[in-house]
Amino acid sequence: MTRVALVSILLLSVSTYANAQGCLRCGAPDTLRRSHVVAAWGVHVGEPQKASAALGVILGEDWQSKGRDHSRNVALYAEPGIAAGRASIAYLDQGYGSFGSGFGIAASVLRAWDDPWVAKQNVTYVGGELLLWPIVFVGPRVGLFHSVTGPSGSQKWFVSFDFGVGL
Numbered sequence: 001m002t003r004v005a006l007v008s009i010l011l012l013s014v015s016t017y018a019n020a021q022g023c024l025r026c027g028a029p030d031t032l033r034r035s036h037v038v039a040a041w042g043v044h045v046g047e048p049q050k051a052s053a054a055l056g057v058i059l060g061e062d063w064q065s066k067g068r069d070h071s072r073n074v075a076l077y078a079e080p081g082i083a084a085g086r087a088s089i090a091y092l093d094q095g096y097g098s099f100g101s102g103f104g105i106a107a108s109v110l111r112a113w114d115d116p117w118v119a120k121q122n123v124t125y126v127g128g129e130l131l132l133w134p135i136v137f138v139g140p141r142v143g144l145f146h147s148v149t150g151p152s153g154s155q156k157w158f159v160s161f162d163f164g165v166g167l
Helices: 002-025
Strands: 034-047 050-066 068-080 084-094 101-112 123-135 140-146 157-166
Touching: 034 068, 050 084, 068 101, 084 123, 101 140, 123 157
Parallel strands: none
Antiparallel strands: 034 050, 034 157, 050 068, 068 084, 084 101, 101 123, 123 140, 140 157
16 A cells, blocks of 8 residues: 555656646746846946956846746946946846847946046046846946046046947
């Protein structure tokens, strides 16, 4: 009798597992949210940094809905460049459209050095940025910055624009 009960439980378990796997393969949404911590990187060309490389960390969660992968994240990264450097914390939301499009909103501190485009040299700025990715982490970034240090009479506000891959 015990043997029959064990075999029945085993068959029921295998059948339940097979049905669950079959359902995932048939295109049913995977709404289970999964946390992740991953390295963040990016390469940008534009103003004021001329060219820069970003490196940081992303904390967030992934899930599937309506046949698309979705992700909500918080990123912290530093981005040294040829003419300026920045440090940012950003909210990133990815999963719109069929190419993994997304957007981000960042708060940034930027320090200009060595003849930057648009900004004044040796001035520190704080500001906000909008990151757009029409195709998986490839697209423009636009920011509005205000000076917090620097010589008197220096430019107080400037708009930054660059294009890149990654953050």
